[in-house]
Amino acid sequence: xxxxxxxxxxxxxxxxxxxxxxxxxxxxxxxxxxxxxxxxxxxxxxxxxxxxxxxxxxxxxxxxxxxxxxxxxxxxxxxxxxxxxxxxxxxxxxxxxxxxxxxxxxxxxxxxxxxxxxxxxxxxxxxxxxxxxxxxxxxxxxxxxxxxxxxxxxxxxxxxxxxxxxxxxxxxxxxxxxxxxxxxxxxxxxxxxxxxxxxxxxxxxxxxxxxxxxxxxxxxxxxxxxxxxxxxxxxxxxxxxxxxxxxxxxxxxxxxxxxxxxxxxxxxxxxxxxxxxxxxxxxxxxxxxxxxxxxxxxxxxxxxxxxxxxxxxxxxxxxxxxxxxxxxxxxxxxxxxxxxxxxxxxxxxxxxxxxxxxxxxxxxxxxxxxxxxxxxxxxxxxxxxxxxxxxxxxxxxxxxxxxxxxxxxxxxxxxxxxxxxxxxxxxxxxxxxxxxxxxxxxxxxxxxxxxxxxxxxxxxxxxxxxxxxxxxxxxxxxxxxxxxxxxxxxxxxxxxxxxxxx
Amino acid sequence: xxxxxxxxxxxxxxxxxxxxxxxxxxxxxxxxxxxxxxxxxxxxxxxxxxxxxxxxxxxxxxxxxxxxxxxxxxxxxxxxxxxxxxxxxxxxxxxxxxxxxxxxxxxxxxxxxxxxxxxxxxxxxxxxxxxxxxxxxxxxxxxxxxxxxxxxxxxxxxxxxxxxxxxxxxxxxxxxxxxxxxxxxxxxxxxxxxxxxxxxxxxxxxxxxxxxxxxxxxxxxxxxxxxxxxxxxxxxxxxxxxxxxxxxxxxxxxxxxxxxxxxxxxxxxxxxxxxxxxxxxxxxxxxxxxx
Numbered sequence: 001x002x003x004x005x006x007x008x009x010x011x012x013x014x015x016x017x018x019x020x021x022x023x024x025x026x027x028x029x030x031x032x033x034x035x036x037x038x039x040x041x042x043x044x045x046x047x048x049x050x051x052x053x054x055x056x057x058x059x060x061x062x063x064x065x066x067x068x069x070x071x072x073x074x075x076x077x078x079x080x081x082x083x084x085x086x087x088x089x090x091x092x093x094x095x096x097x098x099x100x101x102x103x104x105x106x107x108x109x110x111x112x113x114x115x116x117x118x119x120x121x122x123x124x125x126x127x128x129x130x131x132x133x134x135x136x137x138x139x140x141x142x143x144x145x146x147x148x149x150x151x152x153x154x155x156x157x158x159x160x161x162x163x164x165x166x167x168x169x170x171x172x173x174x175x176x177x178x179x180x181x182x183x184x185x186x187x188x189x190x191x192x193x194x195x196x197x198x199x200x201x202x203x204x205x206x207x208x209x210x211x212x213x214x215x216x217x218x219x220x221x222x223x224x225x226x227x228x229x230x231x232x233x234x235x236x237x238x239x240x241x242x243x244x245x246x247x248x249x250x251x252x253x254x255x256x257x258x259x260x261x262x263x264x265x266x267x268x269x270x271x272x273x274x275x276x277x278x279x280x281x282x283x284x285x286x287x288x289x290x291x292x293x294x295x296x297x298x299x300x301x302x303x304x305x306x307x308x309x310x311x312x313x314x315x316x317x318x319x320x321x322x323x324x325x326x327x328x329x330x331x332x333x334x335x336x337x338x339x340x341x342x343x344x345x346x347x348x349x350x351x352x353x354x355x356x357x358x359x360x361x362x363x364x365x366x367x368x369x370x371x372x373x374x375x376x377x378x379x380x381x382x383x384x385x386x387x388x389x390x391x392x393x394x395x396x397x398x399x400x401x402x403x404x405x406x407x408x409x410x411x412x413x414x415x416x417x418x419x420x421x422x423x424x425x426x427x428x429x430x431x432x433x434x435x436x437x438x439x440x441x442x443x444x445x446x447x448x449x450x451x452x453x454x455x456x457x458x459x460x461x462x463x464x465x466x467x468x469x470x471x472x473x474x475x476x477x478x479x480x481x482x483x484x485x486x487x488x489x490x491x492x493x494x495x496x497x498x499x500x501x502x
Numbered sequence: 503x504x505x506x507x508x509x510x511x512x513x514x515x516x517x518x519x520x521x522x523x524x525x526x527x528x529x530x531x532x533x534x535x536x537x538x539x540x541x542x543x544x545x546x547x548x549x550x551x552x553x554x555x556x557x558x559x560x561x562x563x564x565x566x567x568x569x570x571x572x573x574x575x576x577x578x579x580x581x582x583x584x585x586x587x588x589x590x591x592x593x594x595x596x597x598x599x600x601x602x603x604x605x606x607x608x609x610x611x612x613x614x615x616x617x618x619x620x621x622x623x624x625x626x627x628x629x630x631x632x633x634x635x636x637x638x639x640x641x642x643x644x645x646x647x648x649x650x651x652x653x654x655x656x657x658x659x660x661x662x663x664x665x666x667x668x669x670x671x672x673x674x675x676x677x678x679x680x681x682x683x684x685x686x687x688x689x690x691x692x693x694x695x696x697x698x699x700x701x702x703x704x705x706x707x708x709x710x711x712x713x714x715x716x717x718x719x720x721x722x723x724x725x726x727x728x729x730x731x732x733x734x735x736x737x738x739x740x741x742x743x744x745x746x747x748x749x750x751x752x753x754x755x756x757x758x759x760x761x762x763x764x765x766x767x768x769x770x771x772x773x774x775x776x777x778x779x780x781x782x783x784x785x786x787x788x789x790x791x792x793x
Contacts, residue, residue: 221755241580241755297563301581355654355736357755364581364742368561379741383650 025500027209027482029493030223030235034190034216037173040160041112041119046404046491049157050236053492054195054212056178058159059087059106060151062407064257064488066319068151072101072161072179082146082444089137093202095163096183103139107131108164110141121158123422124411146442148449152408181207181495190216208484208499227252227477234478234485236493240306246477255476257487258308258317260405262412263362264468265289265351267398270427277397278347285347286464288338292373293366294330299470302361308471312457313403313412315471317489319446320409322454325461335373348376352390353400355381362469363400394425401466407490409453413437417460428465523712527788536780543774547593554587559742567760577762580752581742588744589766595738595745596774599660599729600722606664607671608718615675616702616710620683629672636669645728649737656729656745659738663728667721674717678710685709712789719782723775730771746771 033047040056061071073087093101110131113121127147132140166177176184182195193214197207217223223235224242228249238246246254267279267286279285295309311327353359360381367377390396406412414437415422419429433456440452474491484497527533546553562582570577576585618629648662691701732738733747746767753763
């Protein structure tokens with residue numbers, strides 16, 4: 001009797017269960033890397049930002065055209081001297097643990113990122129002198145000097161606000177709490193990260209999935225196979241050579257955006273006392289090397305022409321991209337002439353790179369093309385850790401650098417070309433260029449800033465401490481039944497408006 | 503029967519014995535096929551410049567990932583290079599790695615194994631424990647670790663494979679020496695006062711060789727595979743020089759669109775490895791007729 005009753009109960013409940021599981025929708029996303037610590041203050045990877053995009057709102061966000069748009073801050077006003085900015089915060093917003101989000105929380109976060117021992121945001125926020133809480137929804141950032149890229153900095157991890165309650169704890173990254181549409185549920189290292197919709201999020205109505213599940217699948221071919229099999233809903237970073245497969249599959253949709261990243265041939269130019277490579281000594285040889293390679297062929301052969309061949313560190317999609325410096329066409333005769341001017345016939349060059357298929361392919365194409373002008377190119381593929389170590393130590397003649405890029409030109413140009421820039425491992429130093437970059441930093445007027453970057457571009461392209469080759473573009477494959485996927489130039493998956501197709 | 507005749511007869515029997523082994527070998531179909539395969543690849547490696555229709559490193563930017571055709575029998579790869587030419591030149595890397603790394607393993611492993619087995623005592627303990635330590639690491643893992651440590655190049659890959667393959671030879675040589683040193687002719691040589699090096703080279707070595715030869719043939723197959731594995735991981739032949747393993751690595755991305763990029767080097771590896779295995783098995787049967 002009792003058995004019968006429980007059986008009956010089970011039968012009655014079963015359809016309900018089925019109904020509720022049909023309603024709980026999960027977005028399954030395949031990601032290429034396993035993120036590092038899930039703490040905006042210490043995170044240092046693209047894939048970490050990728051996950052944060054669903055979990056942590058920022059003071060401001062970027063739009064598809066790289067303009068700055070409101071997010072947690074509804075508006076902002078710069079002081080006339082450009083040395084402070086007042087943010088008006090969105091009202092009625094709370095963190096995923098229920099703590100209210102207010103000006104004091106902003107101050108807590110900026111302080112935390114500036115003082116925390118392992119914080120990677122210190123350099124980004126170096127311009128911020130202090131934070132004043134003016135009202136619960138008014139906060140002022142005081143700057144040491146005018147710093148035009150500030151909003152761009154705050155549109156990334158430095159602008160992500162974590163709950164002061166959770167942020168005060170040591171193990172924040174094991175249980176991250178932000179303001180964001182999806183809250184952290186669990187993480188299995190090198191396997192998955194599960195997020196769940198936060199119903200109290202201020203804009204919750206525009207998020208169509210109840211749960212997001214990120215699965216770590218390093219191989220892009222495997223990610224594609226799994227999204228084709230319906231095992232994933234979205235796969236990030238599909239290889240350009242696989243795009244035809246995605247386009248031909250009517251169950252899939254290809255989503256793409258021009259990227260901010262750049263792949264460039266960095267030449268060791270500084271430290272002449274250690275110099276023994278001809279390219280290091282003479283900019284004419286670097287120019288000759290540039291003329292000997294055909295960027296369009298590299299793009300076509302290695303990337304099916306899906307990337308953007310270009311000669312600048314800033315991508316053409318950037319509003320600050322100067323159009324006055326087009327990429328020179330391949331000209332072997334001109335390259336040989338330059339080499340003859342220097343008095344060289346064969347010039348040895350060694351290219352160091354991380355041993356990955358993409359870079360290996362580019363290196364071999366460069367090797368083969370530069371040979372025609374008389375460059376004797378040797379390739380040195382190294383295992384990732386060793387390659388990065390050499391890069392950081394400046395121990396290379398030429399290095400294939402892959403820089404993720406930023407929404408603002410300053411972080412890229414300053415890092416690579418300022419004499420003490422954070423990525424200036426080829427020890428390039430030109431005081432004129434540094435002066436122009438500093439002026440651009442302090443310039444609040446967009447048109448004037450643009451002119452300064454035009455000038456800066458002219459200088460570095462003449463010195464050629466690095467030879468940019470291409471900008472990768474973003475390609476995500478999604479099931480056709482996932483609606484509203486929009487890829488931004490920063491390559492992050494913003495889930496606003498993403499929902500199951502009806 | 504005079505003394506010289508006895509000597510002649512015994513030499514004759516010795517020759518005859520070897521002849522019988524050789525005779526058994528050539529009657530073994532596996533040996534003929536295996537030998538034929540290996541001879542073919544050795545020939546291809548030696549005559550590569552004459553046989554290959556194209557320069558293996560020359561790219562044709564207008565002919566990327568083209569299917570096999572009259573112009574390119576095996577198709578072209580992701581950089582527009584002729585796959586047939588690269589497979590032929592790739593035989594050089596594979597066979598060199600196979601033979602030279604086994605050579606390295608033999609040159610180091612054989613003497614140490616014989617010393618351990620012949621002298622015993624401290625020498626045996628030290629050599630055997632070191633060998634055990636090396637054997638504790640799986641072969642390929644050890645090879646990868648060594649190759650990564652030494653840096654990528656064909657030469658370093660061969661050294662890494664040679665060192666990884668060495669412990670097996672130490673073990674085998676030691677075991678065989680232990681068995682042979684009990685034999686009466688070794689005691690006899692000892693008692694007439696021959697030096698240790700003389701006994702080791704003239705009395706022990708020839709008698710322990712048959713299993714070592716078999717092992718060497720089988721290890722060559724493993725070494726060829728290991729070279730391909732290391733090259734696949736980017737720890738072998740430096741680009742752009744062709745190696746079957748690195749060809750497979752770059753073909754990996756195009757398994758669906760350009761299967762010929764993977765099929766030919768893959769087939770080459772399979773055939774060569776089968777060749778060495780068949781030869782090794784046949785040698786084993788020929789040299790150990792009691793089996």
